[in-house]
Amino acid sequence: MTDATTATISERLDRLPFTRPHLRIVAGSGSGWALDAMDVGLISFVIAALAQQWALAPSQTAWIASIGFVGMAIGAGVGGLLADRFGRRQVFALTLIVYGLATGASALVGGLALLLVFRFFVGLGLGAELPVASTYVSEFAPARIRGRLVVILEAFWAIGWTAAALIGFLVIPSSEQGWRWAFALGAVPAAYALFVRWRLPESARWLERRGRIDEAERVVAEFEVAAAPASAEASGGERSAPAPARGDAAAPGDAAAPTAVTGRLGTLWHAEFRGRTASLWVVWFCVNFSYYGAFIWIPSLLVAQGYDLVRSFGFTLVITLAQLPGYIVAAWLVEVWGRRATLSVFLAGSAVSAVLFGTAASEPTIIATGMALSFFNLGAWGALYAVTPEMYPTSLRATGSGWAAGIGRIASIVAPLTVPVMLSVGGASALFVLFAVFFGIAAIAAWGLADRRGRALDDR
DSSP: OOOTTTSOHHHHHHTOOOOHHHHHHHHHHHHHHHHHHHHHHHHHHHHHHHHHHTTOOHHHHHHHHHHHHHHHHHHHHHHHHHHHHHOHHHHHHHHHHHHHHHHHHHTTOOSHHHHHHHHHHHHHHHHHHHHHHHHHHHHHSOGGGHHHHHHHHHHHHHHHHHHHHHHHHHTGGGSTTHHHHHHHHTTHHHHHHHHHHHHSOOOHHHHHHTTOHHHHHHHHHHHHHHHOHHHHHHTTTOOOOOOOOOTTOOOTTSTTSOOSHHHHHHHTTSTTTHHHHHHHHHHHHHHHHHHHHHHTTHHHHHHHTTOOHHHHHHHHHHHHHTHHHHHHHHHHHTTTTOHHHHHHHHHHHHHHHHHHHHHOOSHHHHHHHHHHHHHHHHHHHHHHHHHGGGGSOTTTHHHHHHHHHHHHHHHHHHHHHHHHHHHHHHHHHHHHHHHHHHHHHHHHHGGGSOOOTTSOOOOO
């Protein structure tokens, strides 16, 4: 067994138990994640309200949703590149500021054009934050529980979406200005960014990869002291030696460890990563299309079926509550079945649930099938976020995660625009069959991903 003076930074992180610093990392990142979800969830309720207040056509309400995803597509790719260049924590904090301020500004708009401008900037910050946060948590998590911790991080999405549903149910219908108050609440992340910037450490793996060994050592030492105060004090806090060569390592100039932006992008399609990149992009595209096509429009679809705002928002709140148990089950299964099997099974469950929801007619079946869709779809999201950072080495991790998310955001742009067309052609049943087809394709593509359950991250 290696001791503290010969183990690499990564080996020392992987052999740690779960400590208070780990809890701070997950809770701190997860709080930002929940605020992101609250913002995305709020727009589905705001759209339903503005469609009535501003007499908007379906094509206009579709653009309110889609323009945010245009920003998310750009933000995901750029955010990943910046995080690999400047660090995870810095970019995480910056993205929270951008979308928090833009969301607050959205509360002041008086027309559709300005709202679309601010929603673009909201998406820009949000799109950059999500892949960076999952990369950040995965790089601190011990190998044996890494998948579980990333799924727990993703579970904060359910908390944020539930908060959005509560705001939608209690605040937005309360007055004509209710949607403005909802946006104002979404500005909270701007203040939270200060906490992120000063209280959370930078990724030790990223610091080591950038040659900042002293800083990486200080971060790891904090975790080791929390895990075993007596042994840490006895060792005098000795610094580990620079990382020795490992079986999957590469020299800094090698194809697997590029430094330039163009080099990192090109390496995603290097022979070693080509298959997993293609599979990952297909899964991200299909899951985004079906998830955002369905959940952004559910309140509006219920209103179109004759339910008033309060009742449709109440149904959506109940459906949303099923997200959390979906995450809990997925968090357990990713370390039992593995990432690929869990992801594929939950995607298959999402496909079946989508068909059933699209054909539901009574209130009990709408709620039951909607809850099943929430359970399986959000469990799939948890498994997807767990597996994505594991596909690439440290030098590519945020870039690879960001570009996969960015490709997915293209689907989330198209999906809300597709909904009005599909509804006019085949109604809700045809629309949700289409979503089921995309879920099915993703379930098959998931088997092209590498499964690194219980294995150390590739630190090239």
